[in-house]
Amino acid sequence: MNNLSVSFLDLQAINKRHEQEFQQVLQQMLDKGWYILGDNLTNFEKEFAAFCGARHCIGVANGLDALILILEAYKELGVMQPGDEVIVPANTYIASVIAISRSGLVPVLVEPQPDTALIDPLAIEQMITPRTRAIMPVHLYGQVCEMNTINDLAKKHSLKVIEDSAQAHGALYQGKRAGSLGDAAGFSFYPGKNLGALGDAGAITTSDDALATTLKALRNYGSHIKYQHLHKGINSRLDEIQAGFLSIKLRLLDADNNRRRNIATQYLQEIRNEKITLPVAIDPLRHVWHCFTVRTQEREAFQQYLAANGIQTVIHYPLPPHQQQAYKEWNERSLPVTEKIHAEILSLPISPVMTDEQVDKVITTINAW
Numbered sequence: 001m002n003n004l005s006v007s008f009l010d011l012q013a014i015n016k017r018h019e020q021e022f023q024q025v026l027q028q029m030l031d032k033g034w035y036i037l038g039d040n041l042t043n044f045e046k047e048f049a050a051f052c053g054a055r056h057c058i059g060v061a062n063g064l065d066a067l068i069l070i071l072e073a074y075k076e077l078g079v080m081q082p083g084d085e086v087i088v089p090a091n092t093y094i095a096s097v098i099a100i101s102r103s104g105l106v107p108v109l110v111e112p113q114p115d116t117a118l119i120d121p122l123a124i125e126q127m128i129t130p131r132t133r134a135i136m137p138v139h140l141y142g143q144v145c146e147m148n149t150i151n152d153l154a155k156k157h158s159l160k161v162i163e164d165s166a167q168a169h170g171a172l173y174q175g176k177r178a179g180s181l182g183d184a185a186g187f188s189f190y191p192g193k194n195l196g197a198l199g200d201a202g203a204i205t206t207s208d209d210a211l212a213t214t215l216k217a218l219r220n221y222g223s224h225i226k227y228q229h230l231h232k233g234i235n236s237r238l239d240e241i242q243a244g245f246l247s248i249k250l251r252l253l254d255a256d257n258n259r260r261r262n263i264a265t266q267y268l269q270e271i272r273n274e275k276i277t278l279p280v281a282i283d284p285l286r287h288v289w290h291c292f293t294v295r296t297q298e299r300e301a302f303q304q305y306l307a308a309n310g311i312q313t314v315i316h317y318p319l320p321p322h323q324q325q326a327y328k329e330w331n332e333r334s335l336p337v338t339e340k341i342h343a344e345i346l347s348l349p350i351s352p353v354m355t356d357e358q359v360d361k362v363i364t365t366i367n368a369w
């Protein structure tokens with residue numbers, strides 16, 4: 001095997017592509033002297049709302065705050081009360097669950113479908129109680145959940161649908177983007193996401209005017225007019241410099257996602273190893289491959305073998321939320337589908353800057369295992 005190395009995600013190379021434009025953004029900011037809640041943010045919010053097909057985008061400090069603020073806004077609007085329940089997949093990144101707890105609401109964990117690892121719509125209905133107020137589907141690894149079924153259930157039981165779109169920027173479901181498929185959506189622009197800032201950043205998209213107005217105030221000390229405070233808000237704003245960088249990167253997002261799709265297609269067609277189960281893509285445009293996650297019962301050996309051959313991999317995630325110390329009260333619970341997924345998954349390198357040689361190396365190395 002050749003000694004070409006393959007990093008999991010080469011962020012330096014991803015951002016290097018925009019070096020000159022980033023420097024222009026910085027120079028403009030230094031010349032102007034305006035750093036928070038300015039034109040860069042307003043422009044990015046317009047662009048990202050249009051991209052997603054939502055009426056509003058509200059920039060915030062990170063993806064966790066995006067989810068927390070949506071729930072806080074629903075409390076301000078009288079839609080939710082402390083102690084109400086929000087249904088969330090048990091195998092999500094812990095941020096989705098923490099957002100619910102932090103807002104004084106109760107996360108209700110639901111098992112995913114074993115093949116896609118996406119929340120199981122049939123399992124949702126069994127968990128609906130008189131206290132349920134919302135469903136939070138997570139478009140995990142970049143693939144959109146069964147939104148028609150979820151929206152039908154929500155309608156039937158008068159629930160809000162809050163998309164956790166932190167891994168699914170640009171994913172399409174029946175011609176509509178993630179971020180326009182529920183009542184509101186939270187996005188993260190953490191550097192490693194498909195659309196990543198050069199630091200922390202996040203956003204909410206929604207077409208609900210009242211919710212958007214409340215969110216704009218909540219992220220800025222509950223203030224819609226300077227020094228007048230309607231709500232006990234927080235400080236969670238998206239910096240001008242990050243908004244400027246994000247506008248530049250947004251223009252390449254569809255092309256970057258297409259490159260990820262091409263790599264994923266090649267992996268799906270060419271990886272052949274009895275010990276490896278490949279991920280399931282329901283339909284091509286519905287997936288933006290934030291992670292290409294394979295499964296194997298010999299994960300530790302497989303990961304070590306790849307590392308010895310210069311291929312870096314990551315486990316998304318080693319321990320599910322209900323087995324974390326932070327949720328001691330759930331540690332005794334049994335969620336077998338979730339636990340099996342967490343024990344077997346491994347994410348392979350996938351990114352818009354991977355070369356064909358690197359993709360080939362990953363495939364031949366895996367096939368030789």
Ligand SMILES: *Cc1c(COP(=O)(O)O)cnc(C)c1O
Pocket residue numbers: 062063064065092093095096138164166167187188189190200201202
């Ligand atoms: C990254 C992520 C978040 C949180 O985003 P941050 O910007 O890191 O706060 C939330 N949910 C999911 C599914 C994520 O992957």
